[in-house]
Amino acid sequence: MTSDSAETGAGASGFWHALHAEHRGALLRYVRGLVPGDPHRAEDIVQEALLRAWIAAPTLHERATGSPRAWLFTVARNLVIDTRRRAAARPTEVEEELASHAAAHVLDDQTLDTVVVARALAELTAAHREILVRFYCLDHTGARIAADLGIPPGTVKSRTHHATRALRGALEKTGIHE
CATH class of the missing domain: 1.10.10.10 (Winged helix-like DNA-binding domain superfamily/Winged helix DNA-binding domain)
Known part of the structure; x- marks a missing residue:
């Protein structure tokens, strides 16, 4: 690992930690509104959105002119839609x-x-x-x-x-x- 890639990695990690600290609460409230009555699924979706932000941190950090909150909310909304589509394609689960x-x-x-x-x-x-x-x-x-x-x-x-x-x-x- 060269010093340039180490700086990029450290910058991405710092960017992700800041992103997590600043936006996780609002993102969780937003997702809970999209999946009412299922706080566990809401938490999973937020974690997945934040994981995707961590993976995309280098490019998000470079192109972020404003707040990446809109990107996070879009990713979370798309994850909710994907889980609903997956659930609709499968038979209903019954206890x-x-x-x-x-x-x-x-x-x-x-x-x-x-x-x-x-x-x-x-x-x-x-x-x-x-x-x-x-x-x-x-x-x-x-x-x-x-x-x-x-x-x-x-x-x-x-x-x-x-x-x-x-x-x-x-x-x-x-x-x-x-």
Whole structure:
């Protein structure tokens, strides 16, 4: 390191310390206004803006005709915008407790629906239950069901119709009309 670069480094370091002492408080208040309710993120943004000022200190020091406050505020505003864009591009983060609680409610509703339908299916005859399971749960076609069970396709259509009506009646007994 030559004496010129040592002087430049010392000047940049002194410039940065002065910048930090003079502008950090105002910059933090400004950023807190941009990210209300999140003081930690505001502090991180201020630190990042000051870090960028430290990196750019030699050029900022040389070209600074007035106060570099406008440059700092612009950098901070751009950092806030960047963090918002990044957050918008990512899925929303949910705390584990809330996520498991929400999942439990969804699971409870799904489980309840499954239990209700299973009980209604249990009330059907074996032939009707088998037709509905193959048709609606396994997505088999009428022709495939007919071939698998060795019955005519017309019988599959008829059983499907009667099994659906019987299932609807069993579900209505439980109070479900959908």
